[in-house]
Amino acid sequence: DIQMTQSPSTLSASVGDRVTITCRASQSISTWLAWYQQKPGKAPKLLIYKASSLESGVPSRFSGSGSGTEFTLTITSLQPDDFATYYCQQYNTYWTFGQGTKVEIK
Amino acid sequence: QLQLQASGPGLVKPSETLSLTCTVSDGSISSETYYWGWVRQPPGKGLEWIGSIYYSGTTHYNPSLKSRVTLSVDTSKNQFTLQLTSVTAADTAVYYCARLNYNWGQVGAMYYFEYWGQGKVVAVSS
Numbered sequence: 001d002i003q004m005t006q007s008p009s010t011l012s013a014s015v016g017d018r019v020t021i022t023c024r025a026s027q028s029i030s031t032w033l034a035w036y037q038q039k040p041g042k043a044p045k046l047l048i049y050k051a052s053s054l055e056s057g058v059p060s061r062f063s064g065s066g067s068g069t070e071f072t073l074t075i076t077s078l079q080p081d082d083f084a085t086y087y088c089q090q091y092n093t094y095w096t097f098g099q100g101t102k103v104e105i106k
Numbered sequence: 107q108l109q110l111q112a113s114g115p116g117l118v119k120p121s122e123t124l125s126l127t128c129t130v131s132d133g134s135i136s137s138e139t140y141y142w143g144w145v146r147q148p149p150g151k152g153l154e155w156i157g158s159i160y161y162s163g164t165t166h167y168n169p170s171l172k173s174r175v176t177l178s179v180d181t182s183k184n185q186f187t188l189q190l191t192s193v194t195a196a197d198t199a200v201y202y203c204a205r206l207n208y209n210w211g212q213v214g215a216m217y218y219f220e221y222w223g224q225g226k227v228v229a230v231s232s
Binding site for chain 1: 143145152153154155158166168169202207209211216217218219220221222223224225
């Protein structure tokens with residue numbers, strides 16, 4: 001099984017901050033990684049696929065990078081709508097999610 | 107616009123079978139492009155992949171749930187179904203159905219969860 005580990009688990013930030021979330025895979029997954037945003041009571045929403053490809057309609061302040069075992073999701077200027085929980089997911093071998101990173105208001 | 111709607115009982119007794127159906131609207135489940143899948147989320151916890159199915163019936167299951175899970179597809183009704191047997195309180199969760207899209211890789215198509223339904227709350231309790 002491929003394990004996905006996100007850090008930090010919780011992140012406190014202010015509007016306008018640059019935010020970075022890290023996701024590590026227990027073995028190489030090439031660039032087969034997606035990022036999702038989830039708000040309370042809502043379904044996850046796809047932000048990034050193939051590590052760095054921005055899903056249509058997602059604001060350009062979101063970006064993804066990495067390959068192999070280490071990946072990052074960056075939000076360049078945090079907006080009020082961005083306070084949510086973010087999950088990474090590998091799709092190299094079946095599908096596994098990270099445990100999530102909650103971005104909360106500082 | 108694509109819609110996925112999960113339906114089924116919101117309360118299941120321990121040891122019984124959980125059955126959910128996902129109805130796809132404004133999109134064809136028979137499209138050769140997509141896989142279809144289920145993910146669940148226990149209260150206050152993270153996301154867990156349950157299984158995925160192609161319109162032809164090809165399935166992939168989470169190894170940790172494989173002995174209890176069956177996915178099926180009904181192309182005539184544009185639906186796919188999840189059955190989870192011998193449920194316990196640990197199976198209490200929001201169950202999401204989703205559509206998977208793909209990128210081409212060296213070994214073939216690599217599928218990611220592109221679009222999600224709004225989720226169905228299922229509690230396991232006597």
